[in-house]
Amino acid sequence: MLRRLRQRLSAKNLLVPSRARQGVAKLAVRRVGHTFRNEVVALRNVDIDVHSGEFVCLLGPSGCGKSTLLYALAGLVKPSGGHISLDGRDVTGPGPDRVLMFQEPALFPWLTVRQNLVFVLRGRRLAKADAEARAAAFIERVGLHGFEGALPHELSGGMRMRVALARALAMDPAVLLMDEPFGALDAQTRASMHDLLQQIWMRDRKTVVFVTHNIREALVLGDRVVVMAGRPGRVLQDLEVRLPRPRDPDDEALVEMSRRIRAMLGRAELITDTPPPIGGRKEVADEGTAPGEGRVSGGAPPPVGAGL
Numbered sequence: 001m002l003r004r005l006r007q008r009l010s011a012k013n014l015l016v017p018s019r020a021r022q023g024v025a026k027l028a029v030r031r032v033g034h035t036f037r038n039e040v041v042a043l044r045n046v047d048i049d050v051h052s053g054e055f056v057c058l059l060g061p062s063g064c065g066k067s068t069l070l071y072a073l074a075g076l077v078k079p080s081g082g083h084i085s086l087d088g089r090d091v092t093g094p095g096p097d098r099v100l101m102f103q104e105p106a107l108f109p110w111l112t113v114r115q116n117l118v119f120v121l122r123g124r125r126l127a128k129a130d131a132e133a134r135a136a137a138f139i140e141r142v143g144l145h146g147f148e149g150a151l152p153h154e155l156s157g158g159m160r161m162r163v164a165l166a167r168a169l170a171m172d173p174a175v176l177l178m179d180e181p182f183g184a185l186d187a188q189t190r191a192s193m194h195d196l197l198q199q200i201w202m203r204d205r206k207t208v209v210f211v212t213h214n215i216r217e218a219l220v221l222g223d224r225v226v227v228m229a230g231r232p233g234r235v236l237q238d239l240e241v242r243l244p245r246p247r248d249p250d251d252e253a254l255v256e257m258s259r260r261i262r263a264m265l266g267r268a269e270l271i272t273d274t275p276p277p278i279g280g281r282k283e284v285a286d287e288g289t290a291p292g293e294g295r296v297s298g299g300a301p302p303p304v305g306a307g308l
């Protein structure tokens with residue numbers, strides 16, 4: 001009882017509403033809205049600032065507009081309202097300052113690990129020797145030393161994702177945009193990718209926007225977790241995670257935080273413009289809990305007394 005209370009109190013101090021920060025944001029999202037085919041309101045009035053060196057997770061159930069927002073940041077979707085700027089310049093399309101990573105590593109199957117990296121670096125006009133050296137450094141960084149000559153089909157799913165991460169980092173974008181990149185990996189491989197990404201981020205402090213529907217993944221990785229809800233897609237809360245790194249998904253405070261976010265999402269389910277789609281939808285997962293526990297599904301009653 002006392003332990004639970006202590007957990008709750010510490011989670012309350014470690015997960016707080018984000019404060020407005022001084023200085024120009026690296027990425028500024030202002031009143032962004034997007035409607036598909038004049039009928040699906042994927043985003044409404046979204047305001048987010050991402051500062052240099054921040055790791056921001058966009059968290060929410062399927063269909064709440066996370067990917068639409070990420071693609072708008074990438075310049076692949078032109079929002080129907082509002083605007084987005086990067087380093088003070090309007091985002092009007094894709095550019096080399098942003099690299100987007102998907103669940104699929106999207107490697108060239110006929111090229112080796114080294115060649116996959118060198119190819120994109122040469123495409124960015126790096127001299128051959130520089131591209132080779134940079135590729136070698138980033139292959140080492142993701143723990144694939146010794147696999148430079150391997151073809152993608154000779155690697156496991158986790159190793160292929162490491163190659164995709166090495167390639168994205170080697171391009172040195174101003175912002176790395178990640179769309180559920182570890183969603184297709186098994187739990188153990190995903191945990192090792194979380195460790196790797198945390199380790200790399202602690203060293204490089206790259207600006208990252210990471211989409212997920214997994215609450216613990218967001219809390220393990222994010223400096224901030226922007227909690228979104230659907231129908232229409234909107235920001236519910238922008239939270240700062242004050243847990244020290246590296247983070248453990250089974251840390252008691254983190255588990256308590258995930259309960260609070262799940263409760264918040266449960267309450268938001270009851271406040272929507274339109275009914276949920278027929279046939280249900282992907283739930284927000286709170287990994288590490290027993291089956292059925294820790295998930296938000298359509299219309300679930302909100303847990304009591306877990307408000308932020």
Ligand SMILES: Nc1ncnc2c1ncn2[C@@H]1O[C@H](COP(=O)(O)OP(=O)(O)OP(=O)(O)O)[C@@H](O)[C@H]1O
Binds near residue numbers: 042061067
């Ligand atoms: N090209 C499109 N045309 C029409 N509607 C779309 C299109 N892309 C997305 N939508 C709709 O916009 C809404 C937001 O979709 P989006 O993919 O951004 O959500 P999401 O939160 O990323 O979901 P998921 O986690 O399942 O990827 C959904 O209702 C979706 O059906």
